[in-house]
Amino acid sequence: MQLIDRNRLAALIEAGAVVLDVLPAPAYRKSHIRGARSFPLKDFSSSSLAPLGRATPIAVYCNDFT
Amino acid sequence: MYRYQPGKVDWKGAGMPWDGHDRESSLLADVAEPLPTCAPTDRADAIRAPIACAVVDANGVVLGLIRASRLAEEKGKTAVELMEPAPPSYRPDAACENAADWMTRKSAPFVLITDPDGHLLGMVTREALSRRFMRRG
Numbered sequence: 040m041q042l043i044d045r046n047r048l049a050a051l052i053e054a055g056a057v058v059l060d061v062l063p064a065p066a067y068r069k070s071h072i073r074g075a076r077s078f079p080l081k082d083f084s085s086s087s088l089a090p091l092g093r094a095t096p097i098a099v100y101c102n103d104f105t
Numbered sequence: 106m107y108r109y110q111p112g113k114v115d116w117k118g119a120g121m122p123w124d125g126h127d128r129e130s131s132l133l134a135d136v137a138e139p140l141p142t143c144a145p146t147d148r149a150d151a152i153r154a155p156i157a158c159a160v161v162d163a164n165g166v167v168l169g170l171i172r173a174s175r176l177a178e179e180k181g182k183t184a185v186e187l188m189e190p191a192p193p194s195y196r197p198d199a200a201c202e203n204a205a206d207w208m209t210r211k212s213a214p215f216v217l218i219t220d221p222d223g224h225l226l227g228m229v230t231r232e233a234l235s236r237r238f239m240r241r242g
Contacts, residue, residue: 040106040107040108041106041107041108042107042108042110043107043108043110044109044110044111045109045111045116045119045121047109047145048107048109048116049121053106055108058109060113062113064218067125068125068126069125069126069127069241070112070113070117070123070124070126070127070128070131070198071123071124071125072113072116072121072122072123073121073122073123077191077209096107097106097107098106098107098108098109099106099107099108099109100108100109100110100112100113100116101112101113102112102113102114103111103112103113103114103115
């Protein structure tokens with residue numbers, strides 16, 4: 040997984056990347072990056088990610104560094 | 106796959122677009138106003154600032170703050186000589202109430218708004234916060 044900064048994420052969003060918020064759903068409802076989808080970490084698996092396709096870039100984030 | 110390691114806190118703190126229930130609160134980004142800036146080597150008599158001026162480096166990172174009253178008193182000095190270094194600041198996604206509490210405790214007429222990298226985004230005055238609170242009732 041490649042680590043990116045804010046500017047790179049903005050560029051990926053501009054280019055149509057899928058952005059996944061991996062925090063629990065209540066945290067997502069409280070606030071999330073515009074356009075991001077709620078995808079809590081507990082739901083991650085190769086089968087759950089498959090519908091997103093392999094061609095579209097995917098970026099994930101949580102709250103902060105910690 | 107990419108991981109945006111600084112996370113949501115960094116994104117919101119930089120004033121980037123976000124959504125969610127927290128948007129229903131009044132945020133400092135909603136009441137921020139521009140603040141004049143100057144370079145460290147600018148002379149006081151060349152700086153125009155009705156309230157204050159932020160001293161910024163070549164990348165726009167805040168180095169200090171000069172209040173308008175100091176500019177009038179010390180015309181021959183440079184910005185770096187007059188500034189208060191490392192002034193307090195808030196992020197644009199902070200709630201108005203938090204900044205209002207701080208300004209009241211510190212008797213501060215305004216506060217700077219910066220992103221997580223220290224770039225100036227604006228300022229919020231007590232007057233602007235009062236108008237916002239009165240509108241909400």
